Amino acid sequence: MKKHILVVPGDGIGQEVTAVGKKVVEKIAEKFGHEFTYDEALIGHVAIEATGSPLPEETLVKMRASDAVLFGAVGHPKYDNDPTAKVRPEQGLLKMRKELGLYANLRPIKLFDELLGASSIKPEILKGSDILFFRELTGDIYFGEKGRKNDGDTAYDIAEYSRYEVERIARKAFDAAMTRGKKVMSVDKANVLETSRLWRETVQKVAKEYPEVTVEHQFVDSAAMLLIKNPRQFDVVVTANLFGDILTDEASQIAGSMGMLASASIGDSTGVYEPIHGSAHDITGKGLANPMASILSAALMLDISFGLKAESEAIISAVEQTLKAGFRTGDIADASTPKDMILGTDAIGEEILKRI
Numbered sequence: 015m016k017k018h019i020l021v022v023p024g025d026g027i028g029q030e031v032t033a034v035g036k037k038v039v040e041k042i043a044e045k046f047g048h049e050f051t052y053d054e055a056l057i058g059h060v061a062i063e064a065t066g067s068p069l070p071e072e073t074l075v076k077m078r079a080s081d082a083v084l085f086g087a088v089g090h091p092k093y094d095n096d097p098t099a100k101v102r103p104e105q106g107l108l109k110m111r112k113e114l115g116l117y118a119n120l121r122p123i124k125l126f127d128e129l130l131g132a133s134s135i136k137p138e139i140l141k142g143s144d145i146l147f148f149r150e151l152t153g154d155i156y157f158g159e160k161g162r163k164n165d166g167d168t169a170y171d172i173a174e175y176s177r178y179e180v181e182r183i184a185r186k187a188f189d190a191a192m193t194r195g196k197k198v199m200s201v202d203k204a205n206v207l208e209t210s211r212l213w214r215e216t217v218q219k220v221a222k223e224y225p226e227v228t229v230e231h232q233f234v235d236s237a238a239m240l241l242i243k244n245p246r247q248f249d250v251v252v253t254a255n256l257f258g259d260i261l262t263d264e265a266s267q268i269a270g271s272m273g274m275l276a277s278a279s280i281g282d283s284t285g286v287y288e289p290i291h292g293s294a295h296d297i298t299g300k301g302l303a304n305p306m307a308s309i310l311s312a313a314l315m316l317d318i319s320f321g322l323k324a325e326s327e328a329i330i331s332a333v334e335q336t337l338k339a340g341f342r343t344g345d346i347a348d349a350s351t352p353k354d355m356i357l358g359t360d361a362i363g364e365e366i367l368k369r370i
């Protein structure tokens with residue numbers, strides 16, 4: 015298969031982990047006989063420094079022209095400590111999502127058995143958890159009208175959803191459920207919110223097209239509780255932007271570390287694949303970052319954008335075997351991990367490459 019991949023490492027550890035993610039994709043291409051070509055582009059702080067813009071037009075043009083984007087992270091302490099800065103790295107991220115119409119954010123939460131001890135939740139509750147979140151990404155309270163009134167003493171943010179927006183993300187979730195456990199949980203607050211009533215009505219309508227899939231509707235407060243009480247009962251979860259933002263961060267703790275979690279943002283054109291973590295200034299340049307979230311994001315890219323299931327599984331299995339062999343990065347090591355088994359970014363990348 016011929017594909018063109020744009021590598022956009024961004025800032026901080028984004029540079030370090032994306033380099034390893036790319037190596038893994040190169041190895042897969044070699045093993046499975048694919049012809050992948052690559053290009054690189056700037057985003058975030060590095061783009062501001064070079065061009066004055068957090069998402070230069072050139073990057074956007076390259077993104078649109080590629081089959082998929084392997085993305086790192088954006089962010090720099092300079093902006094975190096200056097909320098008044100007019101040009102900021104994260105503007106690049108939001109503009110990219112908007113310009114590419116990335117309306118669905120997928121976050122698989124899968125716990126490797128070897129890391130059962132790395133989470134703060136009891137192993138017997140966690141074992142076997144495998145959840146796929148679909149968070150709507152371009153609507154809701156984030157994008158509705160917002161402002162202040164009464165001399166600035168009252169503020170409002172309007173939440174808005176159209177049937178079309180709910181339908182398209184619901185279909186993605188049901189399609190995915192058909193390839194997994196055939197269960198969808200739709201999360202809303204339909205007892206209180208009109209947008210949620212439209213959400214539920216629309217999901218119920220889409221569900222009729224998928225008679226094999228079992229659908230459950232949960233209020234967001236109850237879903238948040240169930241996620242910790244019994245994460246194994248979840249298969250595919252579909253929810254609105256704000257609820258998804260909160261629930262996916264809660265669910266990330268099921269996997270033990272941010273360094274393990276991949277995500278895909280997809281829409282009607284180029285998909286973007288990225289770790290859920292940020293640029294991690296505290297460990298930047300030290301070679302300590304866990305590259306597995308980037309590697310697993312590359313696996314998602316092969317599966318979702320290119321339909322290369324076996325190749326994607328080869329990556330996941332290599333990560334699993336590396337963990338089974340006892341290798342860890344600092345963020346997923348515990349008191350029982352021998353010192354010589356705690357590796358840096360490149361060294362653990364090499365162990366994973368060896369196992370593909």
Ligand SMILES: NC(=O)c1ccc[n+]([C@@H]2O[C@H](COP(=O)([O-])OP(=O)(O)OC[C@H]3O[C@@H](n4cnc5c(N)ncnc54)[C@H](O)[C@@H]3O)[C@@H](O)[C@H]2O)c1
Nearest residue numbers: 087088089090272273291292293294295296297303304345
């Ligand atoms: N999608 C993105 O690009 C994105 C997401 C979140 C935060 N950010 C930005 O990143 C910067 C830092 O933010 P933060 O500290 O809140 O979040 P962060 O995800 O960068 O880091 C949080 C903590 O987790 C650790 N960590 C994260 N990824 C790791 C990895 N791969 N291996 C080992 N440890 C890892 C970090 O060392 C840090 O202690 C900020 O500028 C923020 O705006 C960007």
